[in-house]
Amino acid sequence: MNEVASPTKASLAEESIHQQIEALAKAAREASVTLANAASQQKDEALRAAAAAIRAGSGDILSANAEDLRLHGEKLSDSMRDRLALDEDRIEAIAKGLEDVAKLPDPVGRVLAEWKRPNELSISRVATPLGVIGIIYESRPNVTADAGGLCLKSGNAAILRSGSESFHSSRAIANCLQAGLIAGGLPGAAIQLIPTTDRAGVGAMLTLAGLIDIIIPRGGKGLIERVQRESRIPVIAHLEGLCHVYVDGAAKPEMARDIVLNSKMRRTGVCGAAETLLVDKRAAQSHLPAILDALAEAGCELRGDAPVCKLDARVIPAVKEDWDTEHLDAILSVKLVDGVEEAIEHIARHGSHHTEAIVTEDAATAERFLSALDSAILMWNASTQYADGGEFGMGAEIGISTGKLHARGPVGAEQLTSYKYVVRGAGQVRP
Amino acid sequence: MNEVASPTKASLAEESIHQQIEALAKAAREASVTLANAASQQKDEALRAAAAAIRAGSGDILSANAEDLRLHGEKLSDSMRDRLALDEDRIEAIAKGLEDVAKLPDPVGRVLAEWKRPNELSISRVATPLGVIGIIYESRPNVTADAGGLCLKSGNAAILRSGSESFHSSRAIANCLQAGLIAGGLPGAAIQLIPTTDRAGVGAMLTLAGLIDIIIPRGGKGLIERVQRESRIPVIAHLEGLCHVYVDGAAKPEMARDIVLNSKMRRTGVCGAAETLLVDKRAAQSHLPAILDALAEAGCELRGDAPVCKLDARVIPAVKEDWDTEHLDAILSVKLVDGVEEAIEHIARHGSHHTEAIVTEDAATAERFLSALDSAILMWNASTQYADGGEFGMGAEIGISTGKLHARGPVGAEQLTSYKYVVRGAGQVRP
Numbered sequence: 001m002n003e004v005a006s007p008t009k010a011s012l013a014e015e016s017i018h019q020q021i022e023a024l025a026k027a028a029r030e031a032s033v034t035l036a037n038a039a040s041q042q043k044d045e046a047l048r049a050a051a052a053a054i055r056a057g058s059g060d061i062l063s064a065n066a067e068d069l070r071l072h073g074e075k076l077s078d079s080m081r082d083r084l085a086l087d088e089d090r091i092e093a094i095a096k097g098l099e100d101v102a103k104l105p106d107p108v109g110r111v112l113a114e115w116k117r118p119n120e121l122s123i124s125r126v127a128t129p130l131g132v133i134g135i136i137y138e139s140r141p142n143v144t145a146d147a148g149g150l151c152l153k154s155g156n157a158a159i160l161r162s163g164s165e166s167f168h169s170s171r172a173i174a175n176c177l178q179a180g181l182i183a184g185g186l187p188g189a190a191i192q193l194i195p196t197t198d199r200a201g202v203g204a205m206l207t208l209a210g211l212i213d214i215i216i217p218r219g220g221k222g223l224i225e226r227v228q229r230e231s232r233i234p235v236i237a238h239l240e241g242l243c244h245v246y247v248d249g250a251a252k253p254e255m256a257r258d259i260v261l262n263s264k265m266r267r268t269g270v271c272g273a274a275e276t277l278l279v280d281k282r283a284a285q286s287h288l289p290a291i292l293d294a295l296a297e298a299g300c301e302l303r304g305d306a307p308v309c310k311l312d313a314r315v316i317p318a319v320k321e322d323w324d325t326e327h328l329d330a331i332l333s334v335k336l337v338d339g340v341e342e343a344i345e346h347i348a349r350h351g352s353h354h355t356e357a358i359v360t361e362d363a364a365t366a367e368r369f370l371s372a373l374d375s376a377i378l379m380w381n382a383s384t385q386y387a388d389g390g391e392f393g394m395g396a397e398i399g400i401s402t403g404k405l406h407a408r409g410p411v412g413a414e415q416l417t418s419y420k421y422v423v424r425g426a427g428q429v430r431p
Numbered sequence: 432m433n434e435v436a437s438p439t440k441a442s443l444a445e446e447s448i449h450q451q452i453e454a455l456a457k458a459a460r461e462a463s464v465t466l467a468n469a470a471s472q473q474k475d476e477a478l479r480a481a482a483a484a485i486r487a488g489s490g491d492i493l494s495a496n497a498e499d500l501r502l503h504g505e506k507l508s509d510s511m512r513d514r515l516a517l518d519e520d521r522i523e524a525i526a527k528g529l530e531d532v533a534k535l536p537d538p539v540g541r542v543l544a545e546w547k548r549p550n551e552l553s554i555s556r557v558a559t560p561l562g563v564i565g566i567i568y569e570s571r572p573n574v575t576a577d578a579g580g581l582c583l584k585s586g587n588a589a590i591l592r593s594g595s596e597s598f599h600s601s602r603a604i605a606n607c608l609q610a611g612l613i614a615g616g617l618p619g620a621a622i623q624l625i626p627t628t629d630r631a632g633v634g635a636m637l638t639l640a641g642l643i644d645i646i647i648p649r650g651g652k653g654l655i656e657r658v659q660r661e662s663r664i665p666v667i668a669h670l671e672g673l674c675h676v677y678v679d680g681a682a683k684p685e686m687a688r689d690i691v692l693n694s695k696m697r698r699t700g701v702c703g704a705a706e707t708l709l710v711d712k713r714a715a716q717s718h719l720p721a722i723l724d725a726l727a728e729a730g731c732e733l734r735g736d737a738p739v740c741k742l743d744a745r746v747i748p749a750v751k752e753d754w755d756t757e758h759l760d761a762i763l764s765v766k767l768v769d770g771v772e773e774a775i776e777h778i779a780r781h782g783s784h785h786t787e788a789i790v791t792e793d794a795a796t797a798e799r800f801l802s803a804l805d806s807a808i809l810m811w812n813a814s815t816q817y818a819d820g821g822e823f824g825m826g827a828e829i830g831i832s833t834g835k836l837h838a839r840g841p842v843g844a845e846q847l848t849s850y851k852y853v854v855r856g857a858g859q860v861r862p
Contacts, residue, residue, distance in 0.1 A: 255858040258858065385860075386859070392548075422811075428813045430814050
């Protein structure tokens, strides 16, 4: 390759990508005004029409998916290939997901609060869409429909940037979403897929403050860190879920065993899966053996601190990094602590502020854990695997926010709104 | 000056400022953990003790203020000098402001929502502090107490960066706030003033993501744009208030006159002051003359489009920039429009999404205006000058957010909180 010419070519290409994406974002902003004022019924009709288009277009979606698998399948890990692959059942689940979103209450126009002032001004806080939402994701093509559908429901325009592995599948799905919008009498530009997988496309999106209101990255740590570093637009990020379970001395042994096993092993690849088990040293003899038996039997690799290794020969010594690692696999780090206070300290130092659980029958200990820790979700006597918008009764989610600004925890249609104040008077002027 | 040596010196100084501010932010983060768990009573006691310290220290504060005026008074405009100057009355107002904040309900620990799932998991969304808040402001020393007090009330640590003009005054006030914290048994590091007015101090703050959770700039457009451009930390910004009043053909003439006059002239330097008047052409003959009489009589300069100039010889021709300028002065841009739709279009193009008012007796026209426009505050038959947290019954405010993320409109103690989910179970594991 010509080393002198290529940077120039690259910058020309970047320049043209930037212009292309700016034009697309302008169209999205225009569409967002229509979306913001669309009736609930119209948005739901578009969602149902999109579901129908996905069912009708399943052949095209499967061919596109086969093309993605042909191009990228070999270099992907098993779990990534599994995330990418579609079949009739998965396509039906995508269509059904859109119909479920249609059934949710409309988050826009809700009166969040209402009061009257002594001067008779009547004030209400009313939910409004955010505007234009940029979603940057990796290899799961279903995110196209999930994210596009939630944005539509919440009256926002969506700009979707699919990972290169799932680009053809995402494009086929995005076409169905646009068909749904148009069938519902709404502008097709309200959901647009960035037509290139060039990394410059992400960079261009992140500079379009004023046209894009918020960026939501969905993917690995590398992607999210890049987005947080480069973005000139506010980001709602779903960082890692380094979730903890603390088994207190006052826990019921069987409940502790079941909650730890479920928190770790129900599904190991989800962000609500436990990565570290902290056990009160008072429970080391009474509770821990049965917990380790259950985990080992289920095929979980156990890594412990010295006292845990001493208790159980199946446990291999944990290294320093284990306490800070989201394994997303059948591996659990196990540590003895001196009661709830040391558990709180450990979690505050090593946790990712996602989800933590305590198992105890002692209400005062539980309340101390629930109030002292600053994680998005805190569970008492329940599995960390409940950390999920659906399980919270909030419907579909676009991710679980580990930040504290705007939205925290599951980000569903409601969390994709802002609000405005509407003040009704009778001619009041301020003294 | 030695052009080679000075950048080196500057970077050494910057390096040391950065270290100093990082150390200060670490202390703030540590203090924020104590603040987050402090009882309401303790926080309120600290606020009252700070008020007492301000009254007792009024001599020191006035001397510090005299020093600021001596150093900077001559180069300031009249209105800036007025913002900077303190007297006994203003100091009493600052102390009283802190006592008023103490009387507000504690925003932390509020149960924002609570529900039970079919599987008997009980879920509640509980308000939590944000953590550490950085406030960057210009010449008004009272912001030190207002911002510090609101952060304390909401369980957040505050890092305050005062403008150089008010540095000595701000420092004297910050000392009183720290005395209040300590008297209340809380860590003094929960409210800290950056001990330098070097611009590198702002730069350093903006890079401390992880230690500072949110940045709130208070000041002119230049400051806010710099902060938004450079910050690696989310920003809640109070941008300009380019507020509009639209007088509809169906308005009561006297109400229209009074609301326009009040919106523009009650106080011209506040962000809720109207800058542009849009008049329905159906009201040009019936309503506008009395409105222009009242404004002219009150000393308001009138700048109009061609039809308005033709109607009234006192009106000078508006230039293009007038429609996009926040005058913050006794100047009003006036334009005839063809009904509410053109008013909406004009505001969407030229407004700053702060506050707009419509004057009309026609409910359908009003509702169209209220729903179609996307400003933080929309008024029907009331003056734009009501755009103020106090007037909304929300207590003191740290600013009026013109962004849509997290907080919109008046930012008071409640808006300085996030939330977490607390889930209480009886041993549930997820199927």
